Amino acid sequence: MEKPRQKYTIEFKQKAVNLSNRYYSTIRAAEEVNTSPVNIRRWKVRLPDGYIESLEIRKALATYLYHNITNPKQILFNYLLKLTKQKFNKLTNHKI
Secondary structure (H helix, E strand, O other): OOOOOOOOOHHHHHHHHHHHHHHOOHHHHHHHHOOOHHHHHHHHHHHHHHHHHHHHHHHHHHHHHHOOOOOHHHHHHHHHHHHHHHHHHHHHOOOO
16 A cells, blocks of 8 residues: 655655755665665655745735735735845845
8 A cells, every 4th residue: 555645744845855955865864764775866856935935925024914914915015025025145145
């Protein structure tokens, strides 16, 4: 009988990738979080910015909507602008 696939949260994936980066060993990180090295290698490719940023954006929008802010689109735009500036600063060591 086939083992059911486990659903991993984005936070779990990020933790596994961070451990792997810190230890410089995917196998050691996989043992620590009880998953396979193949999973961690796959997450390293998929996680870097796309998943995390989309999660952050959804969290930000949900927070703003929860607090009944009248113009969530403007706030979301400001948040995205801030994210983009931070990313640019990291890549180039310049400040916008």
